[in-house]
Amino acid sequence: MKQNKKALVVFSGGLDSTVALYWAMNNYELVETVSFNYGSKHNEQEHAHALKTCKKLGVKNTCIDLDFMNQYFKSDLLKSGGEIPEGAYNADNMSSTVVPFRNGIMLSIAAGLAESKSLDVLVLGNHSGDHTIYPDCRPEFIAGITEAIFQGTCNNVEVVSPFCNITKTDIVKLGKELGVDFALTYSCYKGGELHCGKCGTCQERIEAFQEAGVKDPTNYI
Amino acid sequence: MKQNKKALVVFSGGLDSTVALYWAMNNYELVETVSFNYGSKHNEQEHAHALKTCKKLGVKNTCIDLDFMNQYFKSDLLKSGGEIPEGAYNADNMSSTVVPFRNGIMLSIAAGLAESKSLDVLVLGNHSGDHTIYPDCRPEFIAGITEAIFQGTCNNVEVVSPFCNITKTDIVKLGKELGVDFALTYSCYKGGELHCGKCGTCQERIEAFQEAGVKDPTNYI
Numbered sequence: 357m358k359q360n361k362k363a364l365v366v367f368s369g370g371l372d373s374t375v376a377l378y379w380a381m382n383n384y385e386l387v388e389t390v391s392f393n394y395g396s397k398h399n400e401q402e403h404a405h406a407l408k409t410c411k412k413l414g415v416k417n418t419c420i421d422l423d424f425m426n427q428y429f430k431s432d433l434l435k436s437g438g439e440i441p442e443g444a445y446n447a448d449n450m451s452s453t454v455v456p457f458r459n460g461i462m463l464s465i466a467a468g469l470a471e472s473k474s475l476d477v478l479v480l481g482n483h484s485g486d487h488t489i490y491p492d493c494r495p496e497f498i499a500g501i502t503e504a505i506f507q508g509t510c511n512n513v514e515v516v517s518p519f520c521n522i523t524k525t526d527i528v529k530l531g532k533e534l535g536v537d538f539a540l541t542y543s544c545y546k547g548g549e550l551h552c553g554k555c556g557t558c559q560e561r562i563e564a565f566q567e568a569g570v571k572d573p574t575n576y577i
Numbered sequence: 578m579k580q581n582k583k584a585l586v587v588f589s590g591g592l593d594s595t596v597a598l599y600w601a602m603n604n605y606e607l608v609e610t611v612s613f614n615y616g617s618k619h620n621e622q623e624h625a626h627a628l629k630t631c632k633k634l635g636v637k638n639t640c641i642d643l644d645f646m647n648q649y650f651k652s653d654l655l656k657s658g659g660e661i662p663e664g665a666y667n668a669d670n671m672s673s674t675v676v677p678f679r680n681g682i683m684l685s686i687a688a689g690l691a692e693s694k695s696l697d698v699l700v701l702g703n704h705s706g707d708h709t710i711y712p713d714c715r716p717e718f719i720a721g722i723t724e725a726i727f728q729g730t731c732n733n734v735e736v737v738s739p740f741c742n743i744t745k746t747d748i749v750k751l752g753k754e755l756g757v758d759f760a761l762t763y764s765c766y767k768g769g770e771l772h773c774g775k776c777g778t779c780q781e782r783i784e785a786f787q788e789a790g791v792k793d794p795t796n797y798i
Binding site for chain 1: 639641642644645646649650651675676677678679680681682684685686688689690691692693712713715717718720721722723724725726727728729730731
């Protein structure tokens, strides 16, 4: 049973936010998406994938340029930063890929956009596996920004984080149930045409499919 | 006695944020400023004034373009919006000038910038007279965003809102004590070279100087 609400999904084209989009379409009467071009090495590939999924689902996308992040922020995920680390998806290995307060910035802009468009709900696809690495994925951050956005918007926009306490493996299982076309999702932090299979996010993606017992349709180099 | 912390002031060049800047310079060892070009009708005039104050005080300014706000957001404060209302600075009259979640967006970007620059504190010059009009100026919003930014940044950036519970009249009195050059501040929402004296913010500015018993150096049309 869908809620009579309009949702805006923060949608990168990655695996998590694609499943979040399918989840939102099952839960809300109307769904739109917003994407951000913030100068990450994989932004172009991610967004091309995002647009394919939007086209497949008939969903509207607004893409917002945030050039200042690549210019002023420090992170190896950005084009202005160093090399993407290879190996395990854990805090030691991936900390250089933190983009300072990225989710706070994206959710805040999405909140303003939602108020402008009279949308009721923001959906973010963060999950529990991100907590140790990225402070702006943790439940304490989500609680604070949820309160800030509810109180700070004229129409009391609600933040919903459906995967905050589940793992990427659970997300793959849910995506399978929801009929997600995983081949249209993109995860690799290196941003090449094919997934590298070696960076932390590729490793995490491979493991999630294996643990979920779901066939991984990704072509790795 | 200054705290051994580095502060980033959200600085528009308006009266409130200029006093906040002087306040911060009295309270923190190092102070920088960040401004936003978000397409308001008075952005150019505000920022020109901001740069004059920064030059006078020897303070660094980073100006960040947020073109998407003028493009996608609905507000009469924006160039893409309707006429600026004239008359009293109250909720009925000024509600069309709300820019959806503007302070949330500015503080979030400032948080990411502060983390990238290893700064400790964000200072915002919102005051109690804004509460009824702008939801993203209220104490409940400030509490939520403070928690979100503290929890969501690797260096636990702190948000400080020194004027949250005082009036603009009190801010003028404090500015006088701190030696603020009020002639270098700009308030008019219409964005002309001279303050119009008729819009809500000009009215509020005139009243604050009168009530504070401080000479208003502004040249109104």
